[in-house]
Amino acid sequence: MSSFYDYRLRFVLALTFLVAGCGSGNGSTGTGTGTTTPQAAAPTISTSTSNGAQNGAVIVSLASATSGATIYYTIDGSTPTMSSTQYIAPFLVASNLTVNAIATASGDTNSSVTTQAFSANIASGTLVWSDEFANSGSSNAEPNPAIWTYDTGYQCCGNNEQETYCAWGSTTSPCNPQSPNAFIAPGGGLNIVAESPTIAVYTSARLKSQGLFSFQYGRIEAQMTLPESQGMWPAFWMLGNSIATINWPACGELDIMEHIDGSNTPFGGPGTGAAPGYDWIAGSVHGGASSSSEESGSERYTTNGFSAAATHTYGMIWTKGEIQYYVDSPSNIYATYKSTDSTWSPTPWPFDSGPEFILLNLAVGGDWPGNVDSTTVFPSTMQVQYVRIYAN
DSSP, X not given: OOOHHHHHHHHHHHHHHHHHHHTOSOTTTOOOSSOOOOBOOXXXXXXXXXXXXXXXXXXXXXXXXSTTOEEEEESBSOOOOTTSEEOOSOEEEOSSEEEEEEEEOTTSBOXXXXXXXXXXXXXXXXXXXXEOOOOOSSSOBOOOTTTOEEEOEETTTSTTOXXXXXXXXXXXXXXXXXXXXXXXXXXXXXXEEEEEEETXXXXXXXXXXXXXXXXXXXXXXXXXXXXXXXTEEEEEEEEETTHHHHOTTTTOEEEEEEOOOGGGOTTOSTTSOOOXXXXXXXXXXXXOSSGGGOEEEEEEEOOTTOOTTSOEEEEEEEETTEEEEEESSTTOEEEEEETTSGGGSSSOOGGGSSOEEEEEEEEESOTTTOOOOTTOOSSEEEEEEEEEXXXX
């Protein structure tokens, strides 16, 4: 015969089981699994004024505590979705805007939106970022590793080029750390040097800020002196951060300055049939869904007596829907490309889709300049006094 205490104990146990059962469903889907769908951690937004940012501009980095999360963001005040710009690398903010960001991860619900407004009120024309390539020492110095990394290897990057690109300090043959292909000379100035350490072997360097620094909209320029020799192909250019996910040319390529010698033929290299006449540089844009559907534009710049071997400033003015190239002064514009140009219909204009990173390189040979010949000069040096970005 059960006592009063036995009945009370059974009642408590039954009530405990009932309550536990009522709480066993999935909080999001009601699947009864006993778990709730996790939510990705909202992005954090951090800023830095190191590595070149100045005069009120900041370098913005986004991160999420959720392992493997992908971050999407907007800068126009809209709510970000998975169709918004994907965060790939730190980017420069030098205008009044609001960053809105979300994080997504497989198996998680999207995070809440993180918001941060920037109101630096920077005047147009203000210097907002630069690498002055300073070196107060007495020996060659490494380019700032917080800004510059490298493409490396033999024919690493297409175009049937002849060089092996070498990183600072590389001991992989034919690279020689005692004779670096990219260095900041005593007194300042970046030197990118093409060498021929043995017969028919060529080394050079291709610096890039990929994954470290990028920007969208502004005026960028570099002061440079260029080598004039058959097969030398110096370039100052940009690629979209999105190349990490959608490949070329959909990522967008902006060629601020390219130069080939080709006996100074007006519009091409060897075999064009054009007579020698004047020196020139080219400014180009490239886009398109794939290489087979590439769309591009290219304009040459020259004036009477122009020499790429002399020191010049090569620049680009980048605003929404428009790219302009200039030489020596932003008032000296020689090429303009617009999203409304017929070239970009129906091909998408890629240059409003997100930030791009900077490249500086000296190629040797390849499809455009043609290969090295008996007149080619080694070593040949591309000198860069600075790279600067100004607010629009």
